[in-house]
Amino acid sequence: MYIVMVSSECAPVAKVGGLADVVFGLSRELSLRGNAVEIILPKYDCMRYDHIWGLQVTYPDLWVPWFNYSVHCTVYFGFVHGLKCFFIEPHSEDNFFNRGAYYGFPDEALRMAFFTKASMEFLLKTNKRPDIIHSHDWQTALSPVLLYELYRHKGMDNCRAMHTIHNFKHQGVAGENILWFTGLGRPDYYYDLARLKDDFNPSAINFTKGAIVYANFTSTVSPRYAWEVKHTDQGYGLGHILHVHQQKFGGILNGLDYDMWNPETDPHIPAPYQSKTIEKKYRNKEELRERLWLAKSYKPLIAYVGRLDGQKGVHLIRHALLYAINHGAQFVLLGSSPEAGINNEFWDLKHALNDNPDCHLEIGYNEELAHLIYAGADMIVVPSIFEPCGLTQVIALRYGTVPIVRAVGGLMDTVFDRDYSNKPEEERNGYVFHEADFQGIESALSRAIGLWNHYPEEFNKLMLHGLAYDYSWNNPGQDYLNVYEWIRHK
Template sequence: MFIVMVAPECAPVAKAGGLGDVVFGLSHELEIRGHAVEIVLPKYAGMRYEDVWDLQPSHHDLWVPWYDGTVHCTVWFGYVHGRKCFFIEPHSQDNFFGRERMYGYDDDALRYAFFCKAALEYLAASGKRPEVVHCHDWHTGLLPVLLYEQYAQVLGDQRVCYTIHNFCHQGLTSPEVLWATRLGRVDHFLAQDRLGDDTHHGAVNPMKGGVVYANFVTTVSDTHAAEARYGDSACGLGHTLHRYQDKFGGVLNGVDYDVWNPETDPYIPAPYSASTIERKYLNKEALRERFMLRKSWSPLVAYVGRVDEQKGMHLVHHALFRTLAAGGQFVLMGQEQKHNGINGHFQHLKDHLNNNPDSHLELSYQEELAHLVLAGADLLVVPSLFEPCGLIPLMAMRYGTVPVVRATGGMRDTVFDRDHGEHADDRRNGYVFQHTDNQAIDSALQRAFGLWTDYPEDFRSLMLNGMRADHSWHRPADHYLDIYEHIRHK
């Protein structure tokens, strides 16, 4: 099967979060199984170009219709750790992708609408006719709309799978995007059964467009799919998901074990496996040295993720001081978000704790360093208010780091409490709490610290349960291939 992924991210060359890991990992697994996979991305100025091999122009003159004119683009080709990637570079005064960062601009909706249009123009101009186009998040929500409304006669019967990684960001924008892409017919597309947002009158909702026009829609765990349909996790799209429930479902994300594997990880000083788990503590010492923490017999707790309200940062703050009060150590590696008031709080906290020998706050995300943090920590806190999948706990478990998570989204499907629940002992792999108050995470941390301190052999068993669980892309890829076959023959 020939599959084209169209996405705003692909790890490690262009990554802001778990979306990039998913695009890379799923593409890798599909290729292993003999399918042809190509990835289409924007050519960002800030990409990690060192991770692209043999980057060269593939299509010099791609002309993309835009408003009442055209925009000249160059399409580049290169391998990203073996994945075939095509990067679209517009030559426009709008400077769509030649900016400091990937997201966070007032014209993001127009930038990614252009990307959708350019991706389809590229497929048409290059003669590529994939059996399935797999789009990701709101940034590509307009692609199935444009494909059906403008490109069906040119590209033929292309089938689209559309994956929503985060309902919180839907790309709401003005009807100008309809004129820019030449869809026009504002009244037609603003209808409630097309692109008109359900709660913001007169707004175009690209994510809703993806749901309406795609052949199948997924989100990144079964639990989150249910939360979106029956709760408020769809952020206003619940009615639309209910209407299209026959083509909506959850597929739990996987982890690429060629990348996240302590046995072969080039970014940690002491590789290890379940049978040599004692070597993990060499990485713990290396992590302490890297962040100038004192050597001590104490649990080391980590947080890795965005500094964002969604992630339950008030609970991260509390977990930090709860850990220090219990005699433990705390490491935070958090990617700051633009226009986010939480950043200032954690910058102040970093300054306040600058000389504390038991804590370190790294307010940036470095992929290589994330490997060392996961390998060196004993516990990982993930107290998210909502979490569609929760990739970082899956990665942590592969490294024998025990997750302490809030029961939401995909973490309900993957993290099973050591003390409570119906799962067999060999499937219990962490600590789970329900509520969003300090007492809830306190209870989970207290149980984790008690096991680490008083029952080290039982804590090691918990670590090994996580390491031995299979959270690879093998089963998720099976599900996606079933979806692809379903929509190909529908």
């Protein structure tokens, strides 16, 4: 099958968040299965060019219709760790992608609409006719709209559109000018609640809503999150349109890069291990304690790795830290916040606990240290308020580190409570709590710490249950191929 990914990010060359990892991981898995996969990206000035091999001009004169004129673009080609990537560089006074950052500009909707339009124009002009055009998140959500309203009539009628929504909080809400710039026009036609009209702002169109309406299939990044966005406020207003199009919407769990996250071959940890040599994990715990100046005492070590923002349950992370050190455990935190207020709060906490031999806060991000924490910690907390998929808990399981998670989104699809799950005992791999309050996380922490202290053999079993799970791209890769086949033959 011939598949083209249209995305604003792809790891490691243009990465802001999990979207980039998914585009790279899924594309690689589909390629390994013998499919022809190409990725179209903006040519940002701030990309990691050291990860692109053989970058060269492949199409020097792409003219993209834009409002009542055309924008001249150059398209480059290069390999990103073996994957075929095209990079679109517009030459216009708007200077869309030469701004020193990927996002954060007032004309964000216009930038991404242009990139999406240019991607479709590139496919048209180069006679590329993929079986599947797979777009991602709000940035490229106009792809299915453009395909079915404009490009299908220009010879791309055999292409099918799939769209993946990675986070429903960001939808791409913009004004009527987008319709005129992209050549869609006809505001009276698109400003219909059954098409692109935003449900809350009558003067706006909604990119993501357009994708749900026009794509042959829309997915999100875990089955549980798919249910939540349809039936709770997690859909941020898109619940009704999802209900209307529910026959072509579903959740496919994200995979994890099992090469990058592999305790057997991890170059960042002093003692590689696997399930048969799980006792080597404790050498990594010793190394972690040494590096962070923690006391070497017989105590469980609990960790948090990730962003510190509202979505992640900041108040619960802080409470877990204080609860742990007051109940005979150690705590390590690695993360920072995009919000100054939250960062300051954790800096204050760091200073207050500076002399405590049972905790360490590292405000920032360090990839090498992250690997050592996953390998050295006994447990990890993921108390998210909402979590489309979540990779932290999946990485933890890969390293035999017991996750303590809130019952939400992808966390529910990957972690099954040791005491209360209805799964067979050997499939239970962590601790789950339901309410986003102190009582909830305390109950899970006390059960986990109690098991570690009083039943070490049972805790060891729980670690091995986690190691036995396969959350690689293997299963999701097949799930996506099944959807592609289904929409191709509809």
